[in-house]
Each structure stands twice: as structure tokens, then as C-alpha cells.
Amino acid sequence: MPTLTFGEVRQAFPNASEQVVKNELFRLSAQKIIVSVYRGFYVIIPPHYASQGVVPPHYYIDRLMAHQNKPYYISLLSAAALLGAAHQRPQKFFVTTVLPKPSVSPSKNNLLMWSYRKEIPSDFLLTKNSETGTLRYSxxxxxxxxxxxxxxxxxxxxxxxxxxxxxxxxxxFRRVSRRLFDYTSQATLQRLGYVLEEVLLQTEVADALYEKLRAYAGRLRYVPLSTRSTEAMAAKNDRWKIDINMTIEPDDL
Structure with a gap:
């Protein structure tokens, strides 16, 4: 097994005290035989990662989430990378799971970046085999x-x-069920459409999204492009009903 938990070790060695088990796990960690990636959850460092002393999250994320008994999917920049659409390798590994948030400090593993949903949109996930299990990603x-x-x-x-x-x-967007829209806000879809059409000039993709959004939501209401921008509104986009209160500047690819 490439992973182990504190509870599993206690169960395997019932005559050992809790402190003895903690001391032994600490010793193995110091020797770079195992690494703690989450509270009470350890990964046995495989030989091909031994020189780095860091095990990439894709190696253990499926087992970690099973240990927590939580659904998940690899998301955002990490999902984009799996889809072949990351212009640079993301520094963090993005994972989406369900609320409530865990109490463990995020500093325990600074490679993982968590986001949370009330419900995981399972019908819109893809799977891929990994060294240790099956990866689920958007x-x-x-x-x-x-x-x-x-x-x-x-x-x-x-x-x-x-x-x-x-x-x-x-x-x-013509091929996906409208149920996908149940997992986000209408404002998010308006912003996405605006970015696709006006910033990236992806008219065909934007048109498909617009048709499905109008059928789903009916009348659109104006929303700010950014809820965090302090810039003054410069203009309005009538089609997507966007108050343009910031300038989007994608990197040159």
C-alpha cells in the first residue's frame, strides 16, 4: 500500500502506545521514507520521488479523499493541465470537495489548494488512471x-x-446538459460568455453558451465583471449584461 494512516498503524500494532507510534512515524518521516501530506495521513515515498523528497499530489489524492470519505475532483489550473490547456505548470494542486471545510491547517500541505461546493457535479467529471488509483477531474x-x-x-x-x-x-456547450448550470450562478455564466466573446474572440463557443443560457435563465440582468474590482465602470456589454469595471489582460501565448 503506498499510503497509511495513523489509525491503521495503531491497529496493526495494538500493543504499542500512541506516543511510540508517533515517535516511529516521526523517525520514518525524518529518514524520508514516508511523508505526512495531511493530518494523520502518510505517503510512502516511492523511489522515483525520493531524490525530490516531495510526492506530487496526483500520486495520493484519490486515496486521501477516500480516507476522508469525501467526494472530490481535480479542478481549476490542475484540471486545465490534465486537459492540455495550461500555459505553464501550476505551482499548486487544485482540488474541489464538499463543505464543511476540514479543521486541519492548510499549512500542513502547501501544495494543495482547496475549494468547496455544496455538491459535486459528478456527471461532468472525467476519470484517468494514475499510479495509485483513479483521478477525477472536471x-x-x-x-x-x-x-x-x-x-x-x-x-x-x-x-x-x-x-x-x-x-x-x-x-x-451544445453537447452538455443544462444541468451543469445548476452548479453555478447565472452571473458566472454571463462573465464566462463575455470573456469568451469579447476578450478571446471565441464567437462560436460564446454563441453556443449564450443560446443555452438564455433558454435556461430567460432574461439576463446586469452584473459587474468583477465583484472585487475598485475601478470605475467604463462601459456596459448589452448582450451579456456585464458592467465592465475592470480590464482583462490575458498573457500572450
Whole structure:
């Protein structure tokens, strides 16, 4: 087994005291035989990662989430990378799971970046085999929505637009069920449509999203492009009903 938990070790060695088990796990960690990636959860460092002393999250994330008994999916920049649409390798590993948030400090593993939903949109996930299990990650359309909805986690709307520029060739909102829209806000979809059409000039993709959004929501109401911008509103976009209160500047690809 490539992973183990504190509870499993206690169960395997019932005659050992809690402190003895803690001391032994600490010793193995100091020797770089195992690494603690979450409170009470350890990964046995495989030989091909031994020189780095760091095990990438894709190696253990499926087992970690099973240990927590929580559904999850790899999201945002990490999902985009799996979809072939990350212009640079993300420094964090983005995981979305359900509320409530765990009490463990995020400093325990600074490679993991968590976001939370009330419910996981399971019908819109893809799977991929890994060294230790099955990875679950968002499909292209859910990834696009998440990039806008959770833009504060990835550096803002300009970063979201940069990734969307590469992801856009995989987007086809005509093929996805409208139930996908149940997992986000109408405002997020308006912002996504605006970015696709006006910033990235992806008219065909934007048109498909617009048709499905109008059928789903009916009349659109004006929303700010950014809820965090302090800039004055410069103009309005009548089609997507966007108050343009910031300038989106994607990186050159």
C-alpha cells in the first residue's frame, strides 16, 4: 500500500502506545521514507520521488479523499493541465470537495489548494488512471465555469482568460446538459460568455453558451465583471449584461 494512516498503524500494532507510534512515524518521516501530506495521513515515498523528497499530489489524492470519505475532483489550473490547456505548470494542486471545510491547517500541505461546493457535479467529471488509483477531474466546460467562479484562487480574471484561451478549442456547450448550470450562478455564466466573446474572440463557443443560457435563465440582468474590482465602470456589454469595471489582460501565448 503506498499510503497509511495513523489509525491503521495503531491497529496493526495494538500493543504499542500512541506516543511510540508517533515517535516511529516521526523517525520514518525524518529518514524520508514516508511523508505526512495531511493530518494523520502518510505517503510512502516511492523511489522515483525520493531524490525530490516531495510526492506530487496526483500520486495520493484519490486515496486521501477516500480516507476522508469525501467526494472530490481535480479542478481549476490542475484540471486545465490534465486537459492540455495550461500555459505553464501550476505551482499548486487544485482540488474541489464538499463543505464543511476540514479543521486541519492548510499549512500542513502547501501544495494543495482547496475549494468547496455544496455538491459535486459528478456527471461532468472525467476519470484517468494514475499510479495509485483513479483521478477525477472536471471536464472542459466545468473547468471553464470554475475558472471564472473561483478566479480569486488562481490570480484573477486575467489568469482565467489566459487558460481559457487554450481551453476554448475543447469547449462545446451544445453537447452538455443544462444541468451543469445548476452548479453555478447565472452571473458566472454571463462573465464566462463575455470573456469568451469579447476578450478571446471565441464567437462560436460564446454563441453556443449564450443560446443555452438564455433558454435556461430567460432574461439576463446586469452584473459587474468583477465583484472585487475598485475601478470605475467604463462601459456596459448589452448582450451579456456585464458592467465592465475592470480590464482583462490575458498573457500572450
Amino acid at each position: 471536464n472542459a466546460e466545468l473547468t471553464a465555469i470554475d475558472l471564472i467562479q473561483y478566479e480569486q484562487y488562481i490570480g484573477g480574471l486575467s489568469e482565467a482568460a489566459t487558460v481559457l484561451a487554450e481551453l476554448s478549442e475543447r469547449l462545446d
